[in-house]
Every structure is written in structure tokens, then in C-alpha cells.
Amino acid sequence: MLRGLRQPFRTGVLLLVWTWLLALVLAPNLLVIGASFLTRDPGTFLSLPVTLENYRNLLDPLYLEVFLHSLYMASITTLVCLLIGYPFAWALSRVAKDRQLLLIFLLIVPFWTNSLVRTYALKLLMATNGLINTGLMELGLIDGPLRMLYTEGAVIVGLVYLLLPFMILPLYSVFDDLRRELLMASHDLGAGRFRTFIHVVIPLTLPGVLAGVMLVLLPAMGLFFVPDILGGSRNLLVGNVIKNQFLDARNWPFGAAAAIMLTLAMALLLFTHRLSQRRLGEEGDV
Amino acid sequence: MTRWLPRAYLALVYLALYIPIAVLVVFSFNDGRTGYRWGGFTWRWYEALFTNDAMMQALWNSLWLAVSAATLSTLIGALTALALHRYRFRGKKALKGMLFVVMMSPEIVLAISLLSLFLLVGVQLGYFSLLLAHVTFCLPFVVITVMARLSGFDESLPEAARDLGASDFTMTRTVLLPVIMPALLAGWLLGFTLSLDDVVVSTFVSGPGYEILPLRIYSMVRVGLKPEVNALGSLLLVFSLLMLVLSQWILMRSKR
Numbered sequence: 001m002l003r004g005l006r007q008p009f010r011t012g013v014l015l016l017v018w019t020w021l022l023a024l025v026l027a028p029n030l031l032v033i034g035a036s037f038l039t040r041d042p043g044t045f046l047s048l049p050v051t052l053e054n055y056r057n058l059l060d061p062l063y064l065e066v067f068l069h070s071l072y073m074a075s076i077t078t079l080v081c082l083l084i085g086y087p088f089a090w091a092l093s094r095v096a097k098d099r100q101l102l103l104i105f106l107l108i109v110p111f112w113t114n115s116l117v118r119t120y121a122l123k124l125l126m127a128t129n130g131l132i133n134t135g136l137m138e139l140g141l142i143d144g145p146l147r148m149l150y151t152e153g154a155v156i157v158g159l160v161y162l163l164l165p166f167m168i169l170p171l172y173s174v175f176d177d178l179r180r181e182l183l184m185a186s187h188d189l190g191a192g193r194f195r196t197f198i199h200v201v202i203p204l205t206l207p208g209v210l211a212g213v214m215l216v217l218l219p220a221m222g223l224f225f226v227p228d229i230l231g232g233s234r235n236l237l238v239g240n241v242i243k244n245q246f247l248d249a250r251n252w253p254f255g256a257a258a259a260i261m262l263t264l265a266m267a268l269l270l271f272t273h274r275l276s277q278r279r280l281g282e283e284g285d286v
Numbered sequence: 287m288t289r290w291l292p293r294a295y296l297a298l299v300y301l302a303l304y305i306p307i308a309v310l311v312v313f314s315f316n317d318g319r320t321g322y323r324w325g326g327f328t329w330r331w332y333e334a335l336f337t338n339d340a341m342m343q344a345l346w347n348s349l350w351l352a353v354s355a356a357t358l359s360t361l362i363g364a365l366t367a368l369a370l371h372r373y374r375f376r377g378k379k380a381l382k383g384m385l386f387v388v389m390m391s392p393e394i395v396l397a398i399s400l401l402s403l404f405l406l407v408g409v410q411l412g413y414f415s416l417l418l419a420h421v422t423f424c425l426p427f428v429v430i431t432v433m434a435r436l437s438g439f440d441e442s443l444p445e446a447a448r449d450l451g452a453s454d455f456t457m458t459r460t461v462l463l464p465v466i467m468p469a470l471l472a473g474w475l476l477g478f479t480l481s482l483d484d485v486v487v488s489t490f491v492s493g494p495g496y497e498i499l500p501l502r503i504y505s506m507v508r509v510g511l512k513p514e515v516n517a518l519g520s521l522l523l524v525f526s527l528l529m530l531v532l533s534q535w536i537l538m539r540s541k542r
Contacts, residue, residue: 017366021384024422028399091292113526114483117519120507121306222392
């Protein structure tokens with residue numbers, strides 16, 4: 001009797017959840033994988049025959065250049081985020097606990113606010129008649145306006161500005177777990193500050209670094225609106241290519257192939273991350 | 287090591303994060319005509335915003351979408367979290383895996399996969415397609431929020447309820463629901479904000495019949511600098527901030 005009452009609820013819940021995820025997560029993803037092996041068709045978007053042409057086209061020098069340039073900008077973005085974020089996370093973990101909460105809150109506020117609006121705010125600062133140029137000219141430091149907007153640098157600044165919190169948060173969590181006794185032990189054993197940093201701090205914070213890299217590097221290649229607003233037509237990201245193929249050129253198979261390359265890159269990073277975590281785990285719980 | 291150096295560094299990074307936002311808000315009140323010189327205080331950009339019919343329509347569309355997407359994703363997300371927490375069933379790992387995929391895969395990949403699905407199945411692009419897409423990307427966040435709350439939950443309570451003869455449904459309503467309420471509210475607010483701020487997915491799955499705010503802003507800022515955008519951006523910032531403070535307050539209060 002009791003079980004009879006229990007089952008419909010359970011069945012209903014599971015049915016709803018499975019239906020949603022299968023229809024709106026699994027099916028669309030399989031569709032994209034399938035599309036990447038099909039041929040472009042102006043009418044129905046996709047048609048036979050099955051082909052590897054789309055993946056071959058990714059190696060076309062024209063696109064290859066865009067992908068490599070995109071990877072380059074994303075890598076610089078990740079590096080800058082790491083260089084800013086690493087000392088930041090360390091400093092944050094040393095602040096008194098009650099103040100840490102407020103500081104972390106201040107860090108996630110930007111994450112909650114519209115990223116488009118924040119990118120636009122950067123444009124206000126960097127435009128030819130923007131605040132930085134006007135200010136510098138009024139101070140007499142420069143004669144004419146500097147060209148900041150529509151450069152590679154502008155795109156990187158935009159990406160760093162949007163993605164920095166994603167680097168800092170995982171780094172903060174590893175620094176927060178870093179036990180001070182370990183540093184003292186290293187000191188007692190005669191290691192200097194530099195050796196302690198190389199042999200103790202870096203290995204222990206490595207999982208945080210990898211997690212941060214994962215959360216910055218790939219999203220940095222997809223945020224197509226950043227180059228649209230700050231970068232002009234020469235500093236495109238993979239995201240811009242995918243968007244153009246799907247919305248303008250209507251070449252789904254090629255867009256799908258580009259998206260799958262991006263997903264595979266993500267999977268590779270995740271795999272490395274898992275592997276490194278397992279290795280660190282095996283080295284003994286320190 | 288000196289104590290002030292790390293603090294000065296923290297302060298510097300926070301300044302860099304907040305200066306652009308502050309500039310945006312300040313200049314939304316700027317009456318200057320040329321360039322970005324201060325030309326006195328004005329409300330006029332806000333007035334221009336509120337008298338712009340297309341803009342107000344986009345605002346209402348966005349708010350309605352965010353409310354419905356947040357509500358639906360909270361409902362489905364909470365049920366998913368309950369199922370993952372309480373039931374043993376086949377494919378549990380696969381279910382978790384799919385939620386993980388949604389969270390980790392680049393937004394643009396989710397966007398094109400949903401667009402492909404909608405066009406091939408014949409879902410008309412507009413409110414409905416946006417709703418399905420927004421619920422999908424909000425779902426994992428709600429599930430995580432509710433799961434976190436459930437993991438700290440005393441398992442003997444539902445057992446006791448069941449021993450006293452409560453059905454699963456009754457137990458959920460009278461024992462579990464009050465416990466997870468704060469997580470539901472926080473999840474709803476998170477979903478609302480995610481939906482309201484989304485640009486990437488919406489760019490792909492929206493249709494001409496249902497214009498929403500982020501896309502309208504997008505088409506405006508691509509062209510150049512527009513003072514109305516400063517005003518609109520400031521409003522959105524304040525709005526998101528209120529939501530965030532509210533959700534954190536709810537979560538903090540429930541922890542005591």
C-alpha cells in the first residue's frame with residue numbers, strides 16, 4: 001500500500017528529468033556531432049553524403065590562421081589571468097576570515113552582472129574620445145589620442161576583465177586549504193623562501209592552477225561579443241567563426257565541426273585535470 | 287614580509303574590476319554632448335529609456351522570460367536534486383554526467399546544439415525556444431544549490447516521517463520542502479540572473495518576434511557609444527546586485 005503511493009511520484013520525477021535531459025542535452029549534442037560529418041545544404045541545412053570534408057576545411061589556411069590567432073589570444077588571456085590571479089588568491093587567503101567573505105562576495109558581483117554591459121564599459125574607457133584618452137590629453141601626457149580600441153590588446157583586456165574571477169576562485173580554494181604548518185616545516189628543514197615556493201607551494205596549488213586554466217582558456221575562445229565590441233574584424237575568436245557559420249553563412253556542418261574541436265579541447269583539458277589530481281592524490285596525502 | 291603590500295595589491299585589482307562599472311554609472315548621468323567630458327547632471331538618458339516603446343517591450347520580454355525560466359528550472363532542478371539524493375536508479379551517473387556537460391561545455395556549443403535541434407524539429411524561434419534553452423542552462427546551477435543543502439540534511443527526519451505513515455509525496459511536502467526552501471529561493475534568483483544576463487545562447491535561439499534586452503543592447507553597442515546604453519546598463523547592474531545580495535542573504539540566514 002505504502003509503496004504503491006510512493007512509486008508514481010518517483011516515476012514521475014525520473015521521467016520528467018530524463019525526458020528533459022535526453023531531449024535538450026543529449027539529442028542536440030548528438031545532432032551537432034552528426035551534422036559535422038554531413039554536407040552543407042542551403043535548403044534543409046544538412047544533407048548526405050557523409051564526409052570528413054568539414055574537418056579538412058578546418059585546416060584551410062584561412063581558418064587555421066583564425067583558430068591559431070584565437071588560441072594565441074586565449075592563451076595570453078589565461079597567462080595574464082594567472083599572473084594577476086595567483087598572487088591575488090594568495091593575498092586573499094591571508095586576510096582575516098570574516099573579511100574574506102566580503103571580499104569574495106565583491107569578486108563574484110561582476111560575475112552576476114551583465115557581461116555585455118561590462119564589455120561596453122571598457123569601450124567607454126578605451127574609445128578614441130574615451131575617458132583614458134581625454135584624461136591623458138588633458139594632463140598633457142599625449143598629444144593625440146592613442147589607438148586602443150579595435151586592437152588585439154583590447155580583446156585581451158576584455159577577456160581578462162570578464163574571466164579573471166574564474167581564475168581566482170579555484171586558486172583561492174587551494175590556497176585556503178594550504179596548511180601553514182607545511183610551510184613552516186619546509187622552513188625548519190632549512191629551505192629558503194624560494195625553495196619552499198618551488199617545492200611546496202607550487203605543487204600543492206597546481207590543481208587550482210589547472211582548474212583556473214580550464215575555466216578561462218576555452219571560454220576565452222567562445223565569447224564572440226568581445227571581439228565584436230572591442231576588437232574589430234581582424235581579431236576574431238573561434239566563437240565568431242562558429243556564429244558566422246551558423247547565423248550568416250548557414251554552413252552548419254562546418255560550424256559544427258569547429259564547435260566539436262572546441263569541445264574536444266575542453267575534454268582534453270578535463271582529462272589532464274583528472275589525471276593530475278589522481279597523481280597528486282597518489283603521492284600521498286600531505 | 288611587509289603587511290601592506292598584499293593588501294595594496296588586493297585593493298588595486300578590485301579597483302581595476304570596479305572602475306569600468308563606476309564610470310558607466312557616473313556617465314549615465316552625464317549631460318555632455320561631445321565625447322566623454324562631464325557636462326553636468328541629467329536624468330535625460332533614463333527618461334529617453336522609459337519613453338522608448340521598443341526598449342520597454344524588450345525589457346518586459348526579458349523579465350517575463352527570466353521569471354518563467356527561473357521558475358521552471360527551479361522546479362525541475364529541485365526534483366532532479368531530490369531524485370539524485372534519495373533514489374537509486376539506473377543511469378544515475380549518466381544523469382550527473384549530462385548536467386556536468388551542460389555546465390562545462392562552452393556556452394556557444396550549447397547554443398548551436400539547441401539551435402540545430404529547434405530548427406530540425408520545427409520549434410519556432412521565439413519565447414518558447416528561449417525558455418527551453420534558458421531552463422536547460424540554468425538547471426545544473428539549481429541542482430548544485432539544492433544538492434548542497436540536502437547533503438547537510440539529517441537523514442533520520444524523512445525516515446521518521448515514513449515510519450509515521452507519510453507517503454513519499456507527503457513527506458516531501460511537509461519535511462523536505464521546508465528544509466530546502468532557502469536553496470530553492472537562492473536557485474531561483476540565480477536562474478533569474480543567469481537568464482537576464484545571457485547573450486551567447488539567446489543570440490542563437492531567439493527569433494524576430496520576441497526581442498529581449500541583452501540582444502537589443504548588443505545591437506546598440508556594436509555600432510558605437512550610446513548614452514542610453516549607459517543608463518540601461520546601470521539599471522541592469524543595480525538590478526543584478528540587488529538579486530545577488532538577496533540570494534546571499536537568504537543563504538546566510540538559513541545557515542544560522
